[in-house]
Amino acid sequence: MRKIALLTSGGDAPGMNACIRAIVLTSLRYGLEVYGYRHGFNGLLEQEYLNLRAKNVANIIQRGGTILNSARCLTFKSDDAAKVAAKNLDILGIEALLVIGGDGSFRGAKHLANHWSGQVIGLPGTIDNDVDGTDATIGYYTAIETALDSIDKVRDTADAFERIFLIEVMGRHAGFIGLNAAIASAADHIMLPEISRSCDDELENILAHIEAVKKRRGNTSYIVVVTENLWPDGVTSLAQILTEKTQIECRPVILGYVQRGGSPVSQDRVLATKLGAFAVEAALEGKTGVMVGEINQEIVCTELENSWLQKKPLDPYLVKIQQDLFDILKRP
Ligand code: ATP
DSSP: OOEEEEEEEESTTTTHHHHHHHHHHHHHHHTTTEEEETHHHHHHHTTTTTEEEEGGGGGGGOOOOOOOOOOOOGGSHHHOOOOOHHHHHHHHTTTTEEEEOOOOHHHHHHHHHTTOOEEEEEBBBBBBBBOSSSOOOOHHHHHHHHHHHHHHHHHHHHHHHEEEEEEOOTTTTTHHHHHHHHHHHHHHHEEOGOOOOHHHHHHHHHHHHHHHHHHHHHSSOOEEEETTTOOOTHHHHOOOHHHHHSSSOOOEOOOOGGGGSSOHHHHHHHHHHHHHHHHHHHHTTTTSEEEEETTTEEEEOOOOOOOOOOOOOOHHHHHHHHHHHHHHHOOO
């Protein structure tokens, strides 16, 4: 193999730059030329790429975002687009393409593999951690820290004003960030897709809990962590309902994009470096159609389809603890 390429796709995640650095330096170590396509799959279609050298990846390990830029590319779903990408990769003489992104990006990688004879390898880079075949995705640990820091700060106002706060965290349709940030911040209540009830049940449950906690503590400060896409009309509408029903002021806080940014924590940098180096070595061994991930401290390859076919479960013990602590708070 002489030439290898990479791109970052979907939502950016802290640690993507650390991963790019590891891929570039490992490729150079093995004497490969390495190319970075810009703006996700758009770069393949537009032939927008850079020849990456060691100097391009100096001083980036600590930076959030991605030096290659990321993007959504809806047109890439068509067969024609995949064929154009395959042709462009062949023109440049690329033999293997590494795709850093989430499950959508891996669908894109698989789609390309159906039309291209080169090797395709995925690396899990998304804050949501909703990719099977790895314990954690690159960016996930940093997103928890960012959410946690914000929740701690909101709690100061919740305590000072004796208010209820609903804090919406990211996760697409998965509760990994929500569960971990809620446990670590000692949130009073949590609403996750994996343990969600009907809206009526959820409302009844939360109102009873607020009442019990108010009696127990003698104040009305209360924090709920809610994952995005969970309450049908959004957390703002839920906050209005809770204000009316409890007569306690309830405010929504949507953390939003701050969770995707920032300097990666050490766990994300180390994971990104490990997976980046391993992906290059896997490409040199001829692997294709797989995602590299880490399970129980071992680096493993998973068929790309298996990264999205099953919903990755939350840690059941963590869910149980959260539920137990919630129940204890209700006791008089
Ligand atoms: P995140 O969830 O963190 O935002 P992601 O990789 O899941 O990351 P998506 O927006 O779902 O983000 O997908 C990224 C890109 O992957 C899409 O914009 C598109 O270019 C490509 N893609 C997604 N699904 C497909 C598909 N079925 N076929 C071809 N390409 C796809």
